[in-house]
Amino acid sequence: MALIPTATYQAPDIPHREFHPGDGPHTTSGTTTQISDHVINAGGEDRDKPTPHKDTPMGNLRAQLTTLQDQLNVFLTERMKLDKQGKSNEQELERKILDEAEDEEED
Amino acid sequence: MTDKLPYKVTLSIPFETHEQATIAKNTLSPDPIVKSVDEFNIEYEINDNILQILFSGASNRIIRVTISNTIDNLKTILECIDEFEGKQDHLFEIDGEKFTG
Numbered sequence: 367m368a369l370i371p372t373a374t375y376q377a378p379d380i381p382h383r384e385f386h387p388g389d390g391p392h393t394t395s396g397t398t399t400q401i402s403d404h405v406i407n408a409g410g411e412d413r414d415k416p417t418p419h420k421d422t423p424m425g426n427l428r429a430q431l432t433t434l435q436d437q438l439n440v441f442l443t444e445r446m447k448l449d450k451q452g453k454s455n456e457q458e459l460e461r462k463i464l465d466e467a468e469d470e471e472e473d
Numbered sequence: 474m475t476d477k478l479p480y481k482v483t484l485s486i487p488f489e490t491h492e493q494a495t496i497a498k499n500t501l502s503p504d505p506i507v508k509s510v511d512e513f514n515i516e517y518e519i520n521d522n523i524l525q526i527l528f529s530g531a532s533n534r535i536i537r538v539t540i541s542n543t544i545d546n547l548k549t550i551l552e553c554i555d556e557f558e559g560k561q562d563h564l565f566e567i568d569g570e571k572f573t574g
Contacts, residue, residue, distance in 0.1 A: 374482065377480050377533070378479050417552070425555055435540075435541060435548075439537065439541055
């Protein structure tokens with residue numbers, strides 16, 4: 367029996383979103399948990415690289431969990447960027463309102 | 474009342490047995506992932522052989538950090554179960570010191 371890890375996400379603007387590792391292939395080398403591309407491109411070696419998974423239920427679960435971790439990390443990083451963007455838009459709007467109020471006072 | 478921790482992720486990890494799910498829960502639960510209880514909460518539940526972990530946070534950022542950290546720990550637990558479950562302890566010596574494992 368395959369052991370498949372899943373996740374659900376919920377936020378004020380997203381009532382329900384599901385994550386499923388999919389058909390694969392799955393490995394233990396996560397794209398979001400390895401050393402940075404910059405270091406790899408400079409010839410660096412990831413000394414903490416995880417061992418490859420065995421073809422056992424626990425081994426395959428570990429590989430699938432790595433895929434799920436990548437999916438969650440990518441999604442949440444994107445959401446963090448949007449949060450940051452939203453905050454800076456709010457600040458920009460606040461600055462505009464304050465500037466306009468000052469201009470009106472000067473008039 | 475507004476929810477102070479409105480960002481939520483539920484992770485469902487199926488194990489082969491209830492005992493494995495319990496081992497994972499008992500390994501993860503004693504260590505707090507972050508200090509701030511105002512910004513984050515984590516709950517563990519076991520239903521049969523499935524370990525469910527509910528993360529609730531004040532932001533996407535704290536959810537992102539705590540989930541990735543927990544999954545890293547879970548992967549180590551899975552690897553340990555895969556390597557050592559069902560194996561008999563045996564006595565061995567290193568530099569005259571006796572160990573079991």
